Amino acid sequence: MEELTKFAPRPNGAGEMFQLLRDGRPRTRSDLAAATGQARSTIAARIDALMAAGLVVPAGEASSTGGRPPATFAFNPDAKVVLAVDLGATHAHLAVTDLASRVLVETDQLLPIAEGPDVVLSWVKTAGDKLLASAERELSDLAGVGVGLPGPVEHSTGRPINPPIMPAWDDVDVPGILRSHFKAPVLVDNDVNIMALGEHRAAWQDVNDLFFLKVATGIGAGIIADGALRRGAQGAAGDVGHIAVPGAAAVQCRCGNVGCLEAVASGQAIAATLAEQGLEARSSADVVTLVRSGELAASTAVRQAGRDIGAVLAACVSMLNPSIVAIGGIVAEAGEHLIAGIREVVYQRSLPLATQHLRIVTSQTRGEAGVLGASAMAVDHVLSPEAIDAFVA
Structure with a gap:
């Protein structure tokens, strides 16, 4: 056994060193040697391997206090691309990004998940091929695919688990x-999880x-705790849409219960309320249009939905103690009416210590949160130390 260990190949460690370069800041060989404690000859060999793989490129010369200025090296996010897929209840949003999750080209489509x-998935394949061609990239340039689905997902396998709005x-x-x-690794997660990841990476x-809350056709949340995405035992963490709203009417929810947050405060629920009042409202988008046009009944209904959301969110804030609550989804585009209703109740009902420094804000990434998160999920996988070591080998 000792003889086998003696001659077993050692990992080259390029993947671990590469993580230092992912922030995009140019570094010299001396910088990397100081950060890793490795010999400069080892650092030079790893830089050469990463450059040969196209993941690192020369970035000019650093300032010198005397003698020849040292060369610097930086991460090359253009080495490969990622396909980011954000599938919602009624829409699909695809983007091709570089390895820094910068969107290069994108497309939207009304496409019911039902x-x-x-x-x-046939549409995803066709649209993905077209986007790669539009970005002037080949299939061989695709490092990975990230996908968000509007239902519970077993992250280890990427398979949906009893999704309530996804028949078949x-x-x-x-x-x-x-x-x-696509002949590339594919990572799949719940759509709100990837939105939380995208919002966190891009803005916070x-x-x-x-805590990221999506208010659209349905309602769901993604949780970043201690800097990491929390999915829960069965991938159902953050399913706040099916928490009962205190004092709410016994409205039937698609989950089979009554009085769920989604049944009384989602975009679809608000649209149904307005339709009963004789207004033209069939979808979340219609609700936003009515609010923006100055329709008082729509603004009032959205603010009340915010209060109902706040009643559930107050408990989440007291339990999880986030610094930021970001509200996303199409209903958040209705302006301050939704946020005002949420703030009104959360600050009133949550523990003072939990709300002392709490900020409740509209999503900074708006409609891009999903594709940014799907990209980040795929990029984290394909640029992990293990993946980089295998790639440069």
């Missing part, structure tokens, strides 16, 4: 279906505890 996996999707091998077409990197 159409089923055959229809929806239960236990479908989404990663396998897309991997066979210095915040360790963030």
Whole structure:
């Protein structure tokens, strides 16, 4: 056994060193040697391997106090691309990004998830191919695919688990279906989880505890705690849409219970309330349009929805103690009416210590949160130390 260990190949460690370069800041060989404690000859060999793989490029010369200025090296986010897929209850949003999750090209489509996996995933394949061509990239340039689905997902397998609004999707091998077409690793998660990840990476990197609430056709949340996304034992963490609202009417929810937050305060629920009043409202988008046009009944209904959301969110704030609560989804585009209703109740009902420094804000990434998060999820996988070591080998 000792002889086998003696001659076993050692990992080159390029993947671990590469993580230091992912922030994009140019560094010299001396900088990297000081940060890792490795010999400069080792650092030089790892830089050469990463440059050969296209992941690192020369970045000019650093200032010198005498003699020849040392060369610097930086992460090359253009080395590969990622396909980011954000699938909601009624829409699909796709983007091709670089390895720094910068969107290069994107497309949107009204596409009900209830159409089923055959229809929806076929569209993803076709649209993904077109986007890669639009970005002037080949399939061989695709490092990975990140996908968000509007239902519970077993993250380890990428398969939906009893999704309530996704008929025929239960236990479908989404990663396998897309991997066979795109020939790249496929990561799948709940859509609100990836929105939370996208919001955190793009707007609040210095915040360790963030709660992202999506208010659209349905209502769900993504939880960043201690800097990491929390999915829960079965991938159902953050399913606040099916928490009962205190004192709410016994409105039937699609989950089978009554008085759920989603049944009384989602975009679809607000639209139904307004339709009963004789207004033209069939969807979340219609609600936003009515509010923006100055329709008083719509503004009042959205503010009341904010209060109902706040009643549930107050308990979440007291339990999780986030620094930021970011409100996203199409209903958040109705302006301050929703946020005002949420703040009114959360600050009144949550523990004073939990709200002392709490900020409740509209999502900074708006409609991009999903694709940014899907990209970040895929990028984290393909640029992990283990993946980089395998790639440069």
